Amino acid sequence: MLAPKLGSRRGLVLACGLNPRYSKIDPAAMAECALDEAMRNLVAAGGDPENTAVLDNYCWGNTGREDQLGGLVRASFALRDLALVLRTPFVSGKDSLNNEFRDGERTIAIPGCILVTALSVIPDVARTLTTDLKRAGNLLVLVGSTKRELGGSAYWKALGHLGASVPRVDAAQAKKNLDMVARAIAARAVRSAHDLSEGGLLVAAAEMAIGGRLGFELDLAAVPTSGMPGEATAADAALRPDEVAFSESQSRFLLEVEPDRLEDLRVNLFEVPWAVVGRVTNERTLVIQRQGHDLARVDLDAAVAAWKQPLDLDGTLTESRR
């Protein structure tokens, strides 16, 4: 959030979306998910989805190769199709093509990816939201439908897999989710909001707890798994707890809502799947349950320590500690 004009509360909300791993499965999914992520990120921060412009930044491998060029075309069409439904004009962008390098016999190309940046003008920066949990006793509300979409996810990555069931965006539903959550936020029914992205529900919830230094109890059985509440299909009902916890299905939000504002939330979430999935606690513990049974308990301080740990992508930090 920026308030660039001194003396004015008019401001800008800036948000980004980027998922290079999805591109290893399908560049079209990567592209639409980048736009969806930027938009839900923007809405969670208090942006107005009806007053938003977007930018595309392409990074691609050797577009002289047929598969690379084909991926670029597929990604561009997917981006266009979703932008038309979301009513978000691409006002600018940039590309960096032919990111391919030769090392002896080996050719290394980056996965083609698009960074989408969304920019919304808002009348008052005091109406923006942060992700940190605010108060024990508040409810956690999940908006959007969770499907078995773990291809390219952080969860599979942590287990050493890529997967195949890459998340896709249901454009019409995405538009509804964005608009309704924005409406609920404008009605001041929401205290904190976070989009569900890399790592899915549990990572988003943990980030909110870490930000607010508060705990939560979350029931995975309460998560809406497909379509409207009560319309779960047999296949969806069979989602494993880890799939519900770490699926990266798009167009989802986790909201913190004061119990006496739940009715205000309800009237604003029209034609959108949602459910109360947990509550904020003073316990400094992240409790993940399924139908009342504990699946995991994570100490908040341990979560904070893990979150603060530097990235160690090439293992050098672990080496030097030995």
Add this chain to the structure above:
Amino acid sequence: MNTPHVLVLRAPGINCERETLDAFARVGARPEFVHVKRLLGEPELLTRAAILVFPGGFAYGDDIAAGRVLATELRARLGDRLLAFVDGGGLVLGICNGFQALVRLGLLPRMSGELRQEVTLTYNLSNHYECRWVTLRSCQSRCVFVPDGWTMRCPAAHGEGLLLTSDAQQRSMLAHEGYVVFRYVDGQGHATEAYPANPNGSPDGIAGLTDLSGRVLGLMPHPDRAYLPHHMPDWQRHGLAPAGDGLVLFESMVKAANV
């Protein structure tokens, strides 16, 4: 109402002058930008002003050392006028790079009464630029517009904020003769040398100094980045306050100024 005339200095590399001017305008002053070249050409501008401000930034690219070129230029060409301004009751504020310039210029802490550099601000103990919220507490000092016991949160953003004295005796003079105005404090409100509550490792937690007259203040953190309610880091938890923590400093300075 007290509406003192405030000169907000501009020079190549100074980049916090707009918000600094806005903060003074909000507390009833009449602030005006003055470019260093104009001030050098028309030093009588100082006689019409009650407050002179050195904003943050990187004056002259911080060539040689932070604030060094600006300080040398002003001392050589405007030194006597600046001393006359302060001795005549004018107030001076230096924020971040402005503080560094005031120290090199010799206006702070000016324990000897002469315009020469007595202490220095140098590289943070962390050896890199630090950009973070810190909490300051004011102590009993000579400063005529900062009372004892203020607590103020504002962002620090500097690479050279470690205050060094020439010896222990000088450091003890700073503390015991009221030259220290602000100290970095920890979560319990105690002055601290420990990172990150103290972002640069300054001994005794020193964050801001005044001079012999008590009319000059320099501090490393930025009250000019914490004067509006939504500047503060946690208003979304506790609601918007009427003002940011830093505004009180500008208010107090304006109240104390000679019109």
